[in-house]
Amino acid sequence: MNETLLLQKGRAFLALQPFSVRIGAELHALAPGHCELQIPVTGSILQQNGFVHGGVVSYAADNALTYAGGSVLGFAVVTSEFKINYVRPAIGQRLIARAEAVYAGKTQAVCRCDVFVQLDGEEKLCAVAQGTINLLPARDASK
Template sequence: MQTLDLSLAQDVLAAQPFSRLLGARMVSFGDGEAVLELDVRDDLRQQHGFVHGGVLSYLADNALTFAAGAAAGANLVTSGLSIDYLRPATGRTLRAHARVVRAGRTRVVCRCDISTVDDAGTETLCAVAQGTIAVV
């Protein structure tokens, strides 16, 4: 199994065309956890001015899978994901913090908290997600 570190995780994220399109950043990785960030832009909003739920789902999906990778290695794919939107996402930055709940031989279950960060640096929880990541 290849040893994964923050630098390699950042390279993997940068190799994903959709992640590059959105401008996602890997800011922390290791010990069964991963933190991704994404700057809020107007083209990521829905008609009411909030960040679109699909953007939050993308961020959860990727953070969950990277957290699983921090525990189980690189050959993984998401096999299931559920997300609950708690409040509209506004602010300057989205931050997804995912952590492993249980790493099995063929499946890794992870949880992710997605927060918005305002100009003062205050985090507000806006969504929670859980995912099952399959070891390929």
């Protein structure tokens, strides 16, 4: 599948995720083994200290990891585990999650992701994540 079709398919799947739509998540790039997901920072995703809520930062990492893994395994995938380290509060206008598959087998991909916050055009690292993405088993059409 060429990158344009891959990106279109990825965007179609993102549009089926109500939470992604609610927070305005945008799939900016998708290529085999690579993903860039962006989220505009609005008041509705901030916590009480004015930072982007850690759950939203975690969401960005998880979804980007899954897209990076799914781009090499196929779109029927789930995250089986991931870990995140927050390195700075996310204060800015936009979150940018960039993920890549560092290993891809037949049914599993290990991916890493850097999450940046953009403030006045400058990107600052706010989190680092790593996760394992697994291919879902084929569905039995008789059930």
